Amino acid sequence: MAEKFYWADQIADQIIKRNPRKKQYVCASRITPSGTIHIGNFREVITSELVLRALKDKGKKANFIFSWDDYDRFRKVPANVPKSYEKYLGMPISDIPSPFEKNKSYAEHFEQEFKKSLKKVGVNPKFVRYSIMTKKCKYAKLIKKIIEKRKEIMQILNKYRKEALKKDWMPLVIYCEKCKKDSTKILGIKGYIIEYKCDCGHKEKIDFRKKGINVPWRINWPMRWKYEGVDFEPGGIDHSVHGGSFTTAKEIAKQVFDYEPPIYVFYDWVRIKGGGEFSSSSGDVLTIDAVEEVYEPEILRYVFVGTKPKTGFQISFDNDVIKIYEDYDKLESKYYDKKANPKEKRIYELSQVGKVKKKRPEKTGFRHLITLVQTGKTQELNSESKKRAEKVKNWLEKYAEEDMRFEVQTKIHIKLTKKEKQILLALRDILKKKKYTEEKLFQEFYNLCKNKDASNTEFFNAAYRVIINKHRGPRLASLILLVGQDKIIKLLNQIK
Ligand SMILES: [Zn+2]
Numbered sequence: 411m412a413e414k415f416y417w418a419d420q421i422a423d424q425i426i427k428r429n430p431r432k433k434q435y436v437c438a439s440r441i442t443p444s445g446t447i448h449i450g451n452f453r454e455v456i457t458s459e460l461v462l463r464a465l466k467d468k469g470k471k472a473n474f475i476f477s478w479d480d481y482d483r484f485r486k487v488p489a490n491v492p493k494s495y496e497k498y499l500g501m502p503i504s505d506i507p508s509p510f511e512k513n514k515s516y517a518e519h520f521e522q523e524f525k526k527s528l529k530k531v532g533v534n535p536k537f538v539r540y541s542i543m544t545k546k547c548k549y550a551k552l553i554k555k556i557i558e559k560r561k562e563i564m565q566i567l568n569k570y571r572k573e574a575l576k577k578d579w580m581p582l583v584i585y586c587e588k589c590k591k592d593s594t595k596i597l598g599i600k601g602y603i604i605e606y607k608c609d610c611g612h613k614e615k616i617d618f619r620k621k622g623i624n625v626p627w628r629i630n631w632p633m634r635w636k637y638e639g640v641d642f643e644p645g646g647i648d649h650s651v652h653g654g655s656f657t658t659a660k661e662i663a664k665q666v667f668d669y670e671p672p673i674y675v676f677y678d679w680v681r682i683k684g685g686g687e688f689s690s691s692s693g694d695v696l697t698i699d700a701v702e703e704v705y706e707p708e709i710l711r712y713v714f715v716g717t718k719p720k721t722g723f724q725i726s727f728d729n730d731v732i733k734i735y736e737d738y739d740k741l742e743s744k745y746y747d748k749k750a751n752p753k754e755k756r757i758y759e760l761s762q763v764g765k766v767k768k769k770r771p772e773k774t775g776f777r778h779l780i781t782l783v784q785t786g787k788t789q790e791l792n793s794e795s796k797k798r799a800e801k802v803k804n805w806l807e808k809y810a811e812e813d814m815r816f817e818v819q820t821k822i823h824i825k826l827t828k829k830e831k832q833i834l835l836a837l838r839d840i841l842k843k844k845k846y847t848e849e850k851l852f853q854e855f856y857n858l859c860k861n862k863d864a865s866n867t868e869f870f871n872a873a874y875r876v877i878i879n880k881h882r883g884p885r886l887a888s889l890i891l892l893v894g895q896d897k898i899i900k901l902l903n904q905i906k
Contacts, residue, residue, distance in 0.1 A: 416757070417675075418461045418463070418464040419468075421461050421673060421675065422461055422465045425461070425642055426465070428670075428673075429641065432641070435470060436475055437458040437461050437465070437474045438458060438474075438475045438477065438635075438638060438640045438642070439454045439458040439474075439475075439535070439644065440634075441476075441477075441478065441524070442478075442479040442480070442482045443503065443516075443517045443519075444484070444488070445488035445695075446523070446697060447524040447695075449682075449695075449697065449700075449701050449725060450679055451524075452698055454644060454646065455476065455535070456533065456711070456714045457644035457675065457677055458535075458643065459533050460760055463760060474535035475536050475640070476535035476537050477540055478539045479540050480502070480503055480515075480517035480539055481504055481544050482627075483499075483502060483592050484503050484506060485499065486499075495509065498516075499591075501585070503515070503516050504541035504542075521539075523697070524697075527699045528698070530698075530699075530763075531698065531707045532762070532763035532764060540634075544624060547618065547620065547621070547622050549633060549634075550602065552633050552636060552637060552667070553623065553633075554602060556582075556625055559665070562665055562666060563581055563629060563666060566662055570652075580596045582596060583626060584596065584604065584616075584623050585624070587612060587614060587621075588612035589610040591609075593609035594607065594609075595608075602619050628662070629662060631655060631659040632659040632667060635659070636667040641672050643672045644674070644676065645677070647677070647678050650676035656674060659671065675720065678720055678723075679722050680723060682725055683724040683728055684727030684728030684730070698710070701725060703804040704805045704808075705731075706797070706798060706801060707763050709738045709761075711761045711762070713734065715757050715761045716757050728811055729810070729813075731805055731809070732776050735775070735776035736776065736777065739773070741758050742758065742770070742771070744758075745766075771794055772795070773794050774799075779795070779798060779802040780814055780884065781888065781889060782799065783802045783806060784815070784816055785892040787892045816880055816883055816884075817878065817879070818893050819878060821901075829862075829868070833858070834873065834876060834902055834905055835905055838898075838902035840854050841890070841902075842899060845895065846891065848885075848888050848891055851891065855869060855886070870882075870886060876901065877889065877893070
């Protein structure tokens with residue numbers, strides 16, 4: 411049944427409606443692997459993947475083509491790449507060596523890193539490397555058309571430029587055969603034959619049916635829509651402003667290639683909350699893998715799936731992580747209890763890495779795991795909860811705020827007042843009496859306070875300080891039972 415409640419389903423409907431007889435629809439995304447690919451780029455990918463899933467859920471055939479724009483010039487040395495790489499500026503990133511391993515190109519290094527992480531979150535597009543396609547001269551016919559329609563293209567581009575393009579402007583990018591850089595100038599074109607000269611002194615004639623050449627981004631984009639038959643593609647907000655590359659790509663697609671541009675959505679940026687070390691200036695960008703150290707793949711998807719592309723949002727690493735886990739668990743319960751509304755249902759389904767599981771996954775909540783992990787009580791968890799406990803552990807180590815971290819004490823490090831000693835010894839005696847349930851033990855706390863004429867604050871404060879050396883902590887009864895009554899008795903026995 412058609413779902414009308416979720417944006418990707420609405421787009422899928424639009425795609426089908428405007429081209430009902432197409433045998434196979436194409437969703438596209440593209441990224442330039444000019445450095446480590448960060449979580450913000452994931453939005454480019456998942457936006458297309460969600461529309462792909464929506465098309466398939468409607469019984470349509472569809473393909474997801476993910477293009478590596480790896481024939482772009484190397485523009486800037488990122489902070490995590492050696493400075494010596496300056497010598498490669500102006501060369502295509504597919505043709506310079508990887509700074510991190512042998513036998514790989516610069517582009518391939520970042521491509522493979524990202525590809526691996528995409529798999530973990532259930533995104534498996536068909537990858538196309540533009541550099542290879544270009545070197546195979548796959549676009550030669552379209553490039554010939556671009557050359558023929560150079561004037562129309564200039565007109566379109568000039569409409570949105572402050573300064574008009576120079577009269578001899580050519581919609582081509584040629585990398586020099588000798589020095590591999592793009593510092594070339596075209597001397598003449600005849601059919602498929604181009605003569606160029608380079609700043610390095612090299613000069614030659616090439617046939618672009620035999621040697622691949624490139625075209626600038628604004629022309630490149632619509633050329634590949636045409637070549638791949640793209641029906642849907644998202645784009646970052648930078649491409650989407652009026653007069654931006656999407657505006658001109660649309661016009662070029664229609665006028666030069668006689669192609670109806672794909673349905674398009676722009677997506678806003680993803681920001682990071684907590685985890686302050688990630689910034690582009692340090693080169694230490696936030697990767698999918700880094701997010702996945704804290705978020706389960708389904709919850710990582712959920713964070714994106716639950717937000718419309720045009721809405722910017724934050725990925726949290728601070729204590730909000732707990733709430734996001736709790737929200738997801740709540741949605742999951744609603745889903746399996748058949749209480750989710752159609753939109754919630756769709757968000758849950760699309761958050762899954764594969765198909766929705768028939769049986770409700772049994773997982774311990776994130777908040778409770780915070781206590782279990784820090785009291786070392788994770789042995790009895792089921793395998794799913796153990797995996798989640800790993801995320802909790804990573805989170806506690808790297809991002810959790812101070813109030814979430816604690817360490818169970820084996821010695822008393824603090825000074826206690828006479829009254830506090832009395833209270834805590836009374837607690838010890840209660841614990842000695844018998845084994846408690848959390849509820850029963852909690853009841854005893856109140857009896858204790860009454861008997862010893864102590865306030866709740868006095869009691870809890872003293873207990874937390876002795877047990878975890880903090881003024882506050884997780885639910886006390888639960889904490890004591892998790893640590894073990896015996897261990898707490900041993901600790902309280904040290905009171906003199
Ligand atoms: Zn050269």
